[in-house]
Amino acid sequence: MSGHWEVVIGLEIHTQLATKSKIFSGASTAYGADPNTQACLVDLGYPGVLPVLNAEVVRMAAKFGLAVNATVARRSVFARKNYFYPDLPKGYQISQYELPIVEYGELFIRDDEGREKRVGITRAHLEEDAGKSVHTSFAKSSGIDLNRAGTPLLEIVSEPDLRSAREAVAYMRKIHSIVRYLEISDGNMQEGSFRCDANVSVRPRGQEELGTRAEIKNLNSFRFVERAINFEIERQIEVIEDGGEVVQETRLYDSDKDETRSMRSKEEANDYRYFPDPDLLPVELDDAFVEAVRATLPELPDAKQERFVAHYGLKAADAEILTTSRAQADYYEVVAEKTSANAQLAANWIIGDLSSLLNKEGIDIQESRIGAADLAGLLDRIADNTISGKIAKEVFDAMWSGEGSADQIIEARGLKQITDSGAIESIVDAVIEANPGQAAEYRSGKEKLLGFFVGQVMKETGGKANPAQVNQILKEKLE
Amino acid sequence: MLARLRLEDGESDDVVEKLSRIVDFVDQLQAAPTDDVLPMAHPLNMSQRLRADEVTEIDQRDFVQENAPSTEGGYYLVPKVIE
Amino acid sequence: MAGKDQALHMRTLASLTRGLAAGEFSSRELTEALLARIESHQPALNAFITITAELALLQADRADKVRAAGNAGPLNGLPIVHKDLFCTQGVLTTCGSRILDNFVSPYDAAVVERVAAAGAVMLGKTNMDEFAMGSSNETSYFGPVANPWDKKLSPGGSSGGSAAAVAARLVPAATGTDTGGSIRQPAALTGTTGIKPTYGRVSRYGMVAFASSLDQAGVITRSAEDAAMLLGVMAGHDGRDSTSVDHPVPDYGAALGKSVKGLKVGVVRQHFDEGLDDECAARVKDALKTLEDAGAELVDVDLPNIGLSVPTYYVVAPAECSSNLSRFDGVRFGHRAEDPEDLLDLYCRSRGEGFGAEVKRRVMTGTYVLSAGYYDAYYLKAQKVRQLISQDFKNAFERVDVIAGPTAPTTAFAIGEKTDDPITMYLNDIYTIGANLAGLPGISIPCGFAAGLPVGLQLVGPHFAEATLLASAHQYQQMTDWHLEAPGDFE
Incomplete structure (x- = not known):
């Protein structure tokens, strides 16, 4: 990237909240049902039906707000965003506009130089998801499935504080980690539960004023975010250096071609005519509610990382990796607490051998075939010199294959170290x-x-x- | 247009003429002094009631789709949308 | 008091209740008699969009069985009709619009549910201005309704079918909805009693929305006593409507006996300014005198911003309606244009063909006042003026218990008379709209005749003062007989 240009990125992350029922109706949010079998009259926008707000989404949004050190609004308002599209059954999306439930948050990432960097969170607001259009199954028609319509979303909007695609990804990963720690979203990117729009612009270094931005829509993997932003940065620089002007527009990332392209067709005059939804009243939260939510906050990644360094004497980088997911951190803690081996050794095993096996099999640590207590048992045998580290790897593989506990395998295979x-x-x-x-x-x-x-x-x-x-x-x- | 309404030939002149009269009529609001007045969105000063997060709806697709002009395989059909 | 010797169709809900209880007649007999009457007058009045004869007889038989078993609910076996924007499961629900002319609701509105659970028998669905947008019933896709007092005249609107059916003694009671006067104005123009309760008092669930922050369900009957009876069943909290109020419902019937002695009745000077027909003004003043003679105290009150209520309404209501009516797009239900070329064509033609001229005007007005660049000048401004109007009422109700005045500026007008000028039509609701903007309850009761046509007296109260309004109206109806007058052809 040319050193002459400064990149400015802001992200809008859409997180699907892990509720049982929809934001305004009692229909199920379960993924993968037959088309329109989980779209009730409210989701279908039937005449006469009305929205009633799900308590859980409010609690989840407040929890997120507290986790990113934001203000949880004591009064927030739902508005209607009006536009016509077949997957939007009412002709408007219920969202929050002027008064969102969460404002003025922040979180910290490492910048490209490895320094700690603050990223501002402008706001996070609640809204309903739209349905899905299927374009390939029918000859002259598109099919509309409204199962997803009304699924609760928390849209998290960052300040334009990010300065590279890598920073954007680091920020997105951090949010991903936080929403999963809070258990407010499953963060499943394949199913679209966690996706983002990226606002990207460039300006000559030192210039105060922001360049014209393009919005890249619907990025649903960390890799795509990085690639799409990088492509877009280069495209914009090229446009400007060729004497052109960047157009403010919405663009779509094509992962097959690894490029972004304009979606002008869908743009037309975007006048959403927001106004307060008269079917819903202001959401008013009192201090008792907010404090009750605060009491449910788990230890968050940053705090856990610091504690791992202080308490277990881990290297900061290792503590950061281990705390990316709450499940992995919990796993680590069980191992570290149970084993008599050095806590750093436990970290090495989880970050190294265990992670690579999990990756290879594409499973989560909760589904690991070696439980935390079993891994602790293996490390104990290294610590007490029953086996060497090299033999331990053999035992580890055997444990993964289901041959039993470390002790059983050492015994059965006669791997006990000779110490006589x-x-x-x-x-x-x-x-x-x-x-x-x-x-x-x-x-x-x-x-x-x-x-x-x-x-x-x-x-x-x-x-x-x-x-x-x-x-x-x-x-x-x-x- | 934003409202997605097609007007019949001959209808539109009349509509435009009447619309402009309506707009002139409501323009008298501009004279009202409303500095420091809070906008009123609801007649009653109440706050939103919250519903427990429970699944209460059952699948009624086939019944409900009896009202739909065009469906196939459980989908509502519209003319092909080109993205 | 109406009694035994009267024909069934002339009797009120209260009188029919006594007759059913005494076994003078069965619900089936009553239902058959009224269905026959409806059938014979439908061609001339066009008060109904759907007549549910078969269903009504089933319900009547069930009501008779329930009564025999000793489990009669408060409305058991009593005939009632619903305005055609209340969703009724398995029955056409058109809202007076072509866009829903094939729409069979898969569910019942809360009002329909409650009335049915109380044992009432539904005879049909009444005609109305399209999506309740109108003051004359002329915007209905199913044709205008005739006023039983003079069939060349409009019964008012938008609940014109309900008002005409009750006035013509086709049915003792009907539901209606009131967004800017749509219950009270037709009640006034047909010599019936119509109450719009406090916003949030009756659930809006299943009531197809016109302007959500103004819409409220109510009833049209022939007496305040009947209105109290029916409203008592309809009112109450409903978890499916976020704007429904969780507030106990008083026993309206028990409250009717309260005398007007000492009642402070506010009289608004602006209500008698130009625009009000002289004859109508005289009848309303007579009514105020009657109340005063009975011990009520008349107090002059001022509503300084009330003159802005109509323009305020014609920003707020179209804004909400433009958004509420977006769901009618020809995709999931309702009218769909034939052979659409593409998605845009599907939308524009389905809606263009499905909606009538007045609905289109309001959707376009609403789209305009909400659009970028106009939002602050129109929508936000109107919301602020709405606050001022609401505050005026609040101030007034610190001094008085009710505000009394005319319901409508004139008596019934000829069908076609005001269709060319939307503003003249809108000004029909000049006295009623304020209550909608402020969410207040209002009742219209007959208070005499001008040139042979009924004149309505409107009483408006503070939030949740339905019991006071009903009692005052009932007391007035004990002192007068205007509400007992039936149009000549319909006695």
């Missing part, structure tokens, strides 16, 4: 005797050959001898 000095000594003696030439060279100063002898001893013992002991005994015997 007498036994090791006799093997060492035999090895030295079998390699008199190398022994002489070592004694004449070629100390590098120690490794050779260690290798030989390990080979003889099938890797089961305690490496530290082997080292020490070899040194003594070769003196």
Whole structure:
């Protein structure tokens, strides 16, 4: 990217709230039902039906507000955003406009230089999702499925504080992590429960005034966010450098072609004619409500990370990785608390071996085939020298395959480390005797050959001898 | 147009003429002094009641779609939308 | 008091209740008699969009069985009709519009549910101005309704079918809705009793919305006593309507006996300014005198901003209606244009063909006043003036118990007389709109005749003062017989 240009990005993240029923009706929000089987009269915009607000969405929005250090509005108002589209059954979307439920929040990410950076959260407001249009199944028609219509969304709007695609992704990941910590959203991006629109502009470095922005709609993976923004930045710089002007417009990211393109067709004069929804009254929250919600806040990623560093002595980077998801952090804590092994060792195993297996199988840590207590059991055997780290990996794989606990596998496969000095000594003696030439060279100063002898001893013992002991005994015997 | 209404030929002149009379008529509001007056959206000063998060609706699709002009496979059909 | 010797169709709900209880006649006999009367007068009056004869007889038989078993509810076996914007399960619900001319509601409105649960028998759905937008019943897709007092005249609107049916003694009671006067004005023009309760008093669930912050369901009957009876059943909290009020419903019937002695009756000077027909003014003044003679105290009150109520209304109501009517798009229900070229064509033609001229005007007015650049000047401004008007009433009710005056500026006018000028038509509601803007209860009762046509007296009270309005109206009806007068052809 040209150093001459400064990039300015703001994100609007749409988080589906994990309620059982819809924001304004008693229809189920479960994903994947047959078309229109979860669209009740309210969701269908039938004549005469009326919206009634779900208490849980209010509680969830307030919880989010408190988690990002925002103001939870004591009075917020639902408005109608009017436009015609087939997946919008009433011809308006119920949303919050002038008085949202959450305002003035913030969170912290690492910027491109690794420094802590504050990102402002302008507001978060409640709204209903629209339905879905299916364009491919019918010859001359589009099919409308309104199951998703009325699903509660929390739209989280950032300040234009982000300065690169990587920062945007870091911010989005942080929000993703927070909403899952709070258990207000499943954050499932494939199912569209967590998606964002990115407002991107560029300006010459040092210029106060913002450049004209383009809005990239409906990005539903972290990778797409990064790629779409990067494409868009380059496109805008190119337009300006070629003497053109960036047009304020909505663009769509095409992941197949890895490019954004204009959606002008859908634009037309966007006049949403917002006005307060007369079917709904102002949402008024008192201090008691807000405090009751505050009492349910879990420890959040930043606090947990700090605690992991302070309490377990972890490296900051490792603590950050472990606390990305609450489930992973919880898993780590169980292991760290149960095992007698070093807490950093526990972190290494989870970030390394366990994560790569989980990734490979595409499953979450809750579904791990090795439970936290079992992993702690394995680490205990490393700590008490029953097995070496190398053998531990073999045991770990066997545990993953369901062969039993660490102890059972060590026993069954006879992997117990040899720690009996007498036994090791006799093997060492035999090895030295079998390699008199190398022994002489070592004694004449070629100390590098120690490794050779260690290798030989390990080979003889099938890797089961305690490496530290082997080292020490070899040194003594070769003196 | 925003309202998505098609007017018949001959209807539109009349509509425009009457609309302008309506707008002239409501323009008398402009004279009212309303500094420091709070806008009133509801007749009663009440706040929103909240509903428990429970699934109370059952699937009535087939029954409800008896009113729909065009459906197939459970979908409502509209002329193809080009995105 | 109406009694045994009267024909069934001439009797009030109260009188019919006694007759049913005494076994003078069955609900089936009553239902058959009224259905026959409805059928014979439908061609001339056009008060109904749908007559539900079969369903009515089923309900009547059930009511007779329930009564025999000793479980009669408060309206058991009594005939009633609903304005055709209350959703009725399995029955056509058109709102007087082509866009819903094939719409069979899959559910019952709260009002319909409550009235049915109390044992009432529904005889049909009444004609109305399209989506309740009108003051003459001429905007109905199903044709205008005739006023039983003179069939060349309009019965008023938008609940014109309900008012005409009650006035013509086709049915003792009807539901209606009132957004700017749509119960009270037709009641005045047909010599019936019509009450619009406090906003939020009756659930709006299942009542197809015109302007959500103004709409309120109410009743049209032949006496305040009957209105109290029916409203008592309809009123009450409903969790399905966020704007429904959770406030106990008093026993309106029990409150009727309260005398008007000491009642402070506010008289608004502006109500007698130019625009009010002299004869109508005289009848209303007579009525005020009657109340005064009975011990009420007349107090002059001022509503300084009331003159802005009509323009305020014609910003707020169209704004809300333009949004409320967006759901009629030809996709999930209702009229759909044939062979649409594309989505835009589907919308524009379905709506263009489905809505009549007045509805289109209001949708377009509403779209305009909400659009970028005009929102502050019109919509926001109107909301502020609405606050001022509301405050005027509040101030007045610190000094008086009710405000009395004319319901409408004139008696019934000829069908077609005002259709060319929307503003003249809108000014019909000049005395009624204030109560909608402020969410207040209002009642219109007959108070005499001008050139042979009924004149209405309107009483408006503070929020939740329905019992006071009904009692005052009832007391007035004990002192006068205007409400007992039936149009000549319909006795």
